[in-house]
Amino acid sequence: MDQGGTRSVVYIAAAVATALLALVMLPAVLVADRNAAAADLTGEVNSDAIPAEFRDSVLKAGQRCKEISASVLAAQIDSESGWNPRATSPAGAQGISQFMPGTWNTWGKDYSRDGRVDVFDPHDSIGSQADLMCALARQVRDKIQLRVISGEPLELTLAAYNAGMGNVTAAKGVPPFPETTAYIRKILDASATKYSLDAIGDVGGAVRLPLAPGRYTNQHNFGRSGSMWARHHTGNDFSAPCGTPVRAVTGGVATADPSQAAWAGPHFVKILTGQRSTATWYAHMGRAAVTNGQRVQAGEVIGxxxxxxNSSGCHLHLEVHPKNGGYAQDEVDPNAWLRQKGLRP
Ligand SMILES: [Zn+2]
Incomplete structure (x- = not known):
């Protein structure tokens, strides 16, 4: 929200210029940001993301061994069956954790204590999945100590789960199977974002300006009072021609929040780095270039x-919420925050 942002009369020239700029910026975008594998995966699970009927089983299973957290188990179940206890696959995998019959014969246990070992009982499957994963984690630890294999233990454990320990041993690490590396990436990503309460995006990650340098006028108006703002100005306004690409300041998960639409417009986007870590807000956009839940890297065009x-001219209203709090709760001056990150807004 601002009072009198720059109104461009050269929309077409601006659009061409920004399109060219986007092309020039592309290589930088591709190499930007860290990957989620560097995140701490032993942190606290986001239990709200686990369907209520399975929550206790997953949290308990996450206590089985220190190597395999509830976040990792939840990400695996999400990937395997989408939390469907009746799921079956063409290959013969069964239940919420998609056990093959032979594996189930070895690992299946009656965790629901109803007297039956049932692969379609989600509590039996989830508990047994933790047993299997913890056993694989122990084997990985032993093989690393013996220098038979090398690599990051959790990645190796997920590789053993996906491709078999024989293939991990043969490759002396994560085997170079595209399916396996994609599986590891998917599980690490989901366990560090959707199923984690801990920061992933801005811890040691790249931070970028929301608009290309030289393409905006910084209004330096965080914290000011004014007729357009309920109490004080909770963000900073960057005036720029409508159509100028807006870039994610941090990596994270793009999140829609319709509750803010009245003032922030229908294409309001938040980039979340975690459930209770830095969120950046992008208000008044004319169009969004991301969908709800999409993972983005710092510098990626999001709208x-x-x-x-509630706007009187083309501009980006940027907010920074270090604890992912609500409107007028935990925001800080975006200019100061960006300067702390070594940028010159
Ligand atoms: Zn504003």
Whole structure:
């Protein structure tokens, strides 16, 4: 929200210029940011993301061994069956954790204590999945100590789960199977974002300006009072021609929040780095270039400057919420925050 942002009369020239700029910026975007594998995966699980009927089983299973957290188990179940206890696959995998019959014969246990070992009983499957994963983690630890294999223990354990320990041993590490490396990436990503309460995006990660340098006028108006703001200005306004690409300041998960639409417009986007870590807010955009839940890297285009919502001219209203709090709760001055990260807004 600002009072009198720059109104461009050269939309077409601006659009061409920004399109060219986007092409020039592309290689930088591709190499930007860290990957989620560097995140601490032993942190606290986001239990709200686990369907209520399975929550206790997953949390208990996550206590089985220190190597395999509830976040990792939840990410695996999400990937295997989408939390469907009746799931079956064409290959013969069964239940919420998609055990093959032979594996189930070895690992299946009656965790629900109903007198039956049942692969379609989600509590039996989830507990047994933890047993299997913890056993694989122990084997990986032993093989690393014996220098038979090398690599990051959790990645190796997930590789053993996906491709078999024989293939991990043969490759002396994560085997170079595209399916296996994609599986590891998927589980680490989900366990560090959707199923984690801990920061992933801005811890040692790249931080970028929301608009390309030289393409905006910084209004330096965080904290000011004014007729357009409920109490004080909770963000900073960057005036720029409508259509200017808006970039994610940090990596993270793009999140829609319709509850803010009245002032922030229908294409309001938040980039979350974790459930209770830094969130950046992008208000008044004319169009979003990301979908709800999409994972983005710092510097990636997430939308385009507009003047929708409570706005009197083309501009980006940027907010920084270090604890992912709500409106007027935990915001800090975006300019100061960006300067702390070594940028010159
Ligand atoms: Zn504003």
């Amino acid at each position: 385009y400057v507009g003047s929708l919502g």
